[in-house]
Amino acid sequence: xxxxxxxxxxxxxxxxxxxxxxxxxxxxxxxxxxxxxxxxxxxxxxxxxxxxxxxxxxxxxxxxxxxxxxxxxxxxxxxxxxxxxxxxxxxxxxxxxxxxxxxxxxxxxxxxxxxxxxxxxxxxxxxxxxxxxxxxxxxxxxxxxxxxxxxxxxxxxxxxxxxxxxxxxxxxxxxxxxxxxxxxxxxxxxxxxxxxxxxxxxxxxxxxxxxxxxxxxxxxxxxxxxxxxxxxxxxxxxxxxxxxxxxxxxxxxxxxxxxxxxxxxxxxxxxxxxxxxxxxxxxxxxxxxxxxxxxxxxxxxxxxxxxxxxxxxxxxxxxxxxxxxxxxxxxxxxxxxxxxxx
Amino acid sequence: xxxxxxxxxxxxxxxxxxxxxxxxxxxxxxxxxxxxxxxxxxxxxxxxxxxxxxxxxxxxxxxxxxxxxxxxxxxxxxxxxxxxxxxxxxxxxxxxxxxxxxxxxxxxxxxxxxxxxxxxxxxxxxxxxxxxxxxxxxxxxxxxxxxxxxxxxxxxxxxxxxxxxxxxxxxxxxxxxxxxxxxxxxxxxxxxxxxxxxxxxxxxxxxxxxxxxxxxxxxxxxxxxxxxxxxxxxxxxxxxxxxxxxxxxxxxxxxxxxxxxxxxxxxxxxxxxxxxxxxxxxxxxxxxxxxxxxxxxxxxxxxxxxxxxxxxxxxxxxxxxxxxxxxxxxxxxxxxxxxxxx
Numbered sequence: 001x002x003x004x005x006x007x008x009x010x011x012x013x014x015x016x017x018x019x020x021x022x023x024x025x026x027x028x029x030x031x032x033x034x035x036x037x038x039x040x041x042x043x044x045x046x047x048x049x050x051x052x053x054x055x056x057x058x059x060x061x062x063x064x065x066x067x068x069x070x071x072x073x074x075x076x077x078x079x080x081x082x083x084x085x086x087x088x089x090x091x092x093x094x095x096x097x098x099x100x101x102x103x104x105x106x107x108x109x110x111x112x113x114x115x116x117x118x119x120x121x122x123x124x125x126x127x128x129x130x131x132x133x134x135x136x137x138x139x140x141x142x143x144x145x146x147x148x149x150x151x152x153x154x155x156x157x158x159x160x161x162x163x164x165x166x167x168x169x170x171x172x173x174x175x176x177x178x179x180x181x182x183x184x185x186x187x188x189x190x191x192x193x194x195x196x197x198x199x200x201x202x203x204x205x206x207x208x209x210x211x212x213x214x215x216x217x218x219x220x221x222x223x224x225x226x227x228x229x230x231x232x233x234x235x236x237x238x239x240x241x242x243x244x245x246x247x248x249x250x251x252x253x254x255x256x257x258x259x260x261x262x263x264x265x266x267x268x269x270x271x272x273x274x275x276x277x278x279x280x281x282x283x284x285x286x287x288x289x290x291x292x293x294x295x296x297x298x299x300x301x302x303x304x305x306x307x308x309x310x311x312x313x314x315x316x317x318x319x320x321x322x323x324x325x326x327x328x329x330x331x332x333x334x335x336x337x338x339x340x341x342x
Numbered sequence: 343x344x345x346x347x348x349x350x351x352x353x354x355x356x357x358x359x360x361x362x363x364x365x366x367x368x369x370x371x372x373x374x375x376x377x378x379x380x381x382x383x384x385x386x387x388x389x390x391x392x393x394x395x396x397x398x399x400x401x402x403x404x405x406x407x408x409x410x411x412x413x414x415x416x417x418x419x420x421x422x423x424x425x426x427x428x429x430x431x432x433x434x435x436x437x438x439x440x441x442x443x444x445x446x447x448x449x450x451x452x453x454x455x456x457x458x459x460x461x462x463x464x465x466x467x468x469x470x471x472x473x474x475x476x477x478x479x480x481x482x483x484x485x486x487x488x489x490x491x492x493x494x495x496x497x498x499x500x501x502x503x504x505x506x507x508x509x510x511x512x513x514x515x516x517x518x519x520x521x522x523x524x525x526x527x528x529x530x531x532x533x534x535x536x537x538x539x540x541x542x543x544x545x546x547x548x549x550x551x552x553x554x555x556x557x558x559x560x561x562x563x564x565x566x567x568x569x570x571x572x573x574x575x576x577x578x579x580x581x582x583x584x585x586x587x588x589x590x591x592x593x594x595x596x597x598x599x600x601x602x603x604x605x606x607x608x609x610x611x612x613x614x615x616x617x618x619x620x621x622x623x624x625x626x627x628x629x630x631x632x633x634x635x636x637x638x639x640x641x642x643x644x645x646x647x648x649x650x651x652x653x654x655x656x657x658x659x660x661x662x663x664x665x666x667x668x669x670x671x672x673x674x675x676x677x678x679x680x681x682x683x684x
Contacts, residue, residue, distance in 0.1 A: 078452030078621045080422045110420030111615070113453045115622050138588060154644030158637075166580050176583070178576040228570030234520040234649050238508050240637055241518070245630040246480060247622050251637050273453070273615070279420045280457050280589050288587040295500075295582055295593050302496030307576050 004327035010318060013051060013325075014039045020054050020336050024061045026090075027069035033092035037123045042323050045314030048188040049124045051325055054333050056122050056265060057090070065264035066090060066120040072097045080109045083247075086119035091270060094119055095128050102274055103135045110279025114272040115247035121145070122265035125165035126179040126308070132274050133167040133175040141165045142239045143270040146256040149183045150223035152233035155210030157223045160252030160266060161187055162239035167308075169277075171289060174312035176296065182236040184227045190216050243271040346669035352660060355393060355667075356381045362396050362678050366403045368432075369411035375434035379465045384665050387656030390530040391466045393667055396675050398464050398607060399432070407606035408432060408462040414439045422451045425589075428461035433612060436461055437470050444616055445477045452621025456614040457589035463487070464607035467507035468521040468650070474616050475509040475517040483507045484581045485612040488598040491525045492565035494575035497552030499565045502594030502608060503529055504581035509650075511619075513631060516654035518638065524578040526569045532558050585613040 008016070017035035026034060034057060042050030060066050070087040072094035077083055082105055084098035094116050105112035125141040132139035145160030165179035181187075185204045193200045194216035205219025206212055213219055226232040244251040249269025250258065258267050277285045299306060350358070359377035368376060376399060384392030402408050412429040414436035419425055424447055426440035436458050447454035467483040474481035487502030507521035523529075527546045535542045536558035547561025548554055555561055568574040586593040591611025592600065600609050619627045638648060 077624070078450075078618075080451030080453045081621050083622065108420070109422030109451050111422045111453055111455045113617065138584065151641055151644060151646040153646035154641065156644055158640050158644065166576075168580075168583050176579070178573075178580075180573050180576065227573055230647075230649075231520075231522050231569055233646070234508075234522065235506075237518070237637070237641070237649075238510075238520075241510050241634055242480065242617070244637075245634040246617065246619055248626060248630050251633065253637070253640065254633070275455065275584070275588065276420075277588055279423050280425065282419070284590060288590050291593065291596070292583055292587040295579070295586075295595070298500055298595065299493055299496065299579070302493060302498055302500065304493040304495035304575070305572075307572075307579075 005324040006327050006330040007322050007324050009322045010039060010043055013042050013323060016333065017051065017054060020058065020333060021061075023337055023339075024058045025068045026057075026061060028071075030068065030090055030093050033096050034090050037092055037127050040127050041124060042325070043315055043318040044311035045318070046124065046311065048186065048192075050323070051333055052329060053122060054336065058336055060120055060122065060264040063262040063264040065259065065262050065267065074098050074101055076101065076105070080105055080112045082112065082114045084114060084116045086116055088118055088267075089120065091116055091119035091121045092123065095270075095272075099128075099131055102272065103132065103137065106137050106274040106276045107278075111273065111275045114274070115249070116270040116272070117247060117249050118267070119270065120265050120267055121270060124179055125163055125270075126167070126177050126311075128272060129165045129167035129177055129179065130175060132272070133169045133177065136169050136277070138169070138275045138277060139167045139272065141270060141272045142243050143266075144240050144244050144250070144252040144255065144268055145266040146259065147252040148187055148224050148256075149226055149236065149252075150206060150210075151237070152226055152230045155206060155223065157256075158253055159183075159226065159233075159236040159240060160255070161224070162236045162252070164235065164239065168292065169289070170293065170296070171286070173296075175308060176306060177308035177311075179307075180227075182227055182232050182239060184225045184232075187220075187224065190219055190224065194220065243269050247271055347666040348669050348672040349664050349666050351664040352381060352385055355384050355665060358675065359393065359396060362400065362675060363403075365679055365681075366400045367410045368399075368403060370413075372410065372432055372435050375438050376432050379434055379469050382469050383466060384667070385657055385660040386653035387660070388466060388653065390528065390534075392665070393675055394671060395464060396678065400678055402462055402464065402606040405604040405606040407601065407604050407609065416440050416443055418443065418447070422447055422454045424454065424456045426456060426458045428458055430460050430609075431462065433458055433461035433463045434465065437612075437614075441470075441473055444614065445474065445479065448479050448616040448618045449620075453615065453617045456616070457591070458612040458614070459589060459591050460609070461612065462607050462609055463612060466521055467505055467612075468509070468519050468653075470614060471507045471509035471519055471521065472517060474614070475511045475519065478511050478619070480511070480617040480619060481509045481614065483612060483614045484585050485608075486582050486586050486592070486594040486597065486610055487608040488601065489594040490529055490566050490598075491568055491578065491594075492548060492552075493579070494568055494572045497548060497565065499598075500595055501525075501568065501575075501578040501582060502597070503566070504578045504594070506577065506581065510634065511631070512635065512638070513628070515635075515638075517650060518648060519650035519653075522569075524569055524574050524581060526567045526574075529562075529566065532561055532566065536562065585611050589613055
C-alpha cells in the first residue's frame with residue numbers, strides 16, 4: 001500500500017544517505033556534509049528537506065552540474081568578511097569549512113558576513129543558522145535560487161523562491177529560528193500538489209500567459225507569485241541583490257540560464273550575516289537576552305507559535321523513536337543504489 | 343474649502359519646520375536634523391512623513407518625553423560596531439553624528455552596524471538608508487515602535503509596526519530603496535481612514551475582543567495585524583529582537599509601557615547595517631553592480647515598479663515647483679506658532 005511507512009533510526013538514515021551519495025559519485029568530506037543536512041531535515045520533520053532530497057541531489061550529480069569532489073577555498077577579503085569559494089560543489093561543505101572563520105570574525109568585529117560563492121544549493125538555510133546560534137550568535141542567511149517567481153506587477157519568472165532564515169539564541173530553550181521562502185509557496189509544495197493531482201490555492205501562481213491559475217502544472221510552466229504582494233517582491237529583490245551581485249555571484253535569472261534545462265539545483269551564492277550580542281552589550285548581554293525571553297513568553301501567552309519550535313519537538317521524538325519514511329519514497333531511494341550507470 | 347492647497351517652496355517648508363520646532367523648545371543641531379527629514383518627506387511626496395509630522399513632533403515635545411537639547415554620544419564598542427546614544431533625544435541628530443563612523447567602519451571591515459539607542463523615533467527610515475547609499479554602501483535599517491500590532495495567531499498588541507528599509511546604490515539612476523511596515527498597514531493609514539470616517543479593508547485590524555473589524559477606531563483600540571500572516575509576524579519578531587534586546591534597547595511593548603499614555607512617539611533603538619560592495623568585490627564591484635542593473639531592467643520590462651522611483655520623481659518636481667500642502671493642515675501647523683504656552 002502506498003500509505004505504508006518505513007521506520008528508520010537516525011543512524012540508518014545517515015548510512016542510507018552516505019551510500020546513495022557515494023554510489024552517485026560524491027566524494028570526500030562532501031558526503032558527510034550533505035548527509036548531515038539530509039538527516040537533520042528528516043529528523044526535524046521537514047519532509048521536503050529530508051531523505052526526499054536524495055532524489056534531488058542525485059539528479060544534480062547525474063546532470064554533471066556539480067563538482068562532486070572539489071575542495072572549498074576559504075579567504076578573508078576584509079576583517080569583517082569571509083569568503084567560501086565552493087568551486088562548483090554543493091554548498092554544505094563550504095559553509096562548514098568557513099564557519100569558524102565567520103564565528104571568529106563576528107566575535108572580533110561585532111558583526112561579520114560570509115559569502116558562499118559558486119555553490120550548488122538544494123538545502124534549507126536553517127542548518128547553518130542553527131550552527132551559528134549554537135555559538136551564541138544571531139544569524140541571518142539568504143540565497144537566490146532559479147528564476148521561477150514573477151515580481152509583483154509582473155507576469156514572468158525573474159526571482160527565485162529566495163528564502164530568508166534568521167536565528168536567535170535562547171539560553172534555556174530551543175532557538176528562535178525561522179526560514180521561509182519569499183514566494184507565496186515553496187516550489188516543492190506546488191510539486192506535491194501536482195503529483196497528488198490537486199489544485200493549488202489562488203495566489204500561488206500564474207500561467208504562461210500571466211493569468212491566475214489553480215493548476216499546479218500551469219503554475220510550474222508559468223510563474224510562481226511572491227508572498228505578500230509588493231512588500232514580498234521588494235524583499236525578494238533584496239535577496240537577489242545581496243546574495244547575488246553584492247557577493248559577486250549569480251541572480252536567479254542567471255542561475256537558471258546557466259542550468260540550460262539540465263534540471264539541476266540552483267547555482268550561485270549565499271550570504272550569511274552573524275552578529276555577536278556581546279559586541280554591543282558586553283557583560284550586559286545576558287540581561288538583555290532575558291528581555292527577549294519576555295517577548296517570547298508574551299507570544300506564547302497569546303497562543304502564537306514560535307518558529308522552529310515544531311522542528312525541535314520533532315527532533316526529540318526522532319532521536320528517541322526514529323523517523324517514518326513513506327514506503328514508496330524509500331523504494332525510490334533504494335532503487336538509486338541499484339542503478340547500473342551511476 | 344477643505345480641498346484648498348497651499349503651495350510652498352522647499353526653503354519655505356524648511357523655514358516653517360524650523361520655526362515650529364524652535365517655538366516648541368527644540369534646540370541646537372536637533373532643529374536642523376529634524377527639519378531636514380520633514381522637508382525630505384514632504385519633498386518626496388510622503389504626505390504622512392512631511393509637514394504633517396510637525397504635529398507629531400510637537401505633540402512629543404509637549405509630552406515632555408523627549409530631551410530637546412541633549413547631545414548624542416558616539417562610541418565604537420567593537421571594530422565593526424558604532425553606538426549612538428541619543429540620550430532621550432530625537433533620533434535624527436544621533437544618526438547624522440554617527441554616520442561618518444559607520445561609513446568608515448563599513449569601508450574598513452566590509453560590514454558594520456550602527457545601534458542608535460535611547461532615541462525618540464517618529465520618522466521614516468529611508469532618509470538614513472539613502473545617506474549611506476550616497477556613500478556607495480548597501481544599507482538596511484529597522485526599528486521597533488509602540489506595541490500596536492498583534493502577532494499572527496495572537497489577538498493582542500505586542501509588536502510595533504516595525505518597518506524595514508533597504509537601499510542599494512545605482513551608478514546612473516536613483517537608488518533602489520524600500521521602506522515598509524511589517525504591519526498590514528501603517529498606523530497613519532488607519533488614522534486617515536478614521537478621520538475620513540471610512541471603513542478599513544479586512545485584514546488590517548482586530549477589535550479589543552480579537553475579532554476582525556473594518557472599523558478604524560475599533561482597530562486602533564484593538565490591534566493592528568501583521569502583513570503577510572505568519573511570515574510577516576516572524577519578520578516583525580526579528581525586528582523586535584535585533585533592534586531591541588540585541589542593541590540593549592526596548593521592545594515595542596516596553597516602549598508603550600514607558601510612554602504610559604502620554605501619546606509620545608516610540609522610544610527605543612534603531613539598528614542600521616551597512617555593507618561596502620568593494621569589501622567582497624574589490625575592483626570588480628562596478629562590473630557586478632552592472633549585473634544588478636540587468637535585474638532592474640528586467641523588472642521594469644515586466645511593468646513592475648521599482649521602490650523609491652516614485653519618491654525620486656516627486657523630488658525632482660518638488661525642487662522645481664515646490665510642494666502643495668492641504669490648507670487645513672497648513673492652518674493647523676501655523677496655529678502651532680501662535681500657541682501661548684509653548
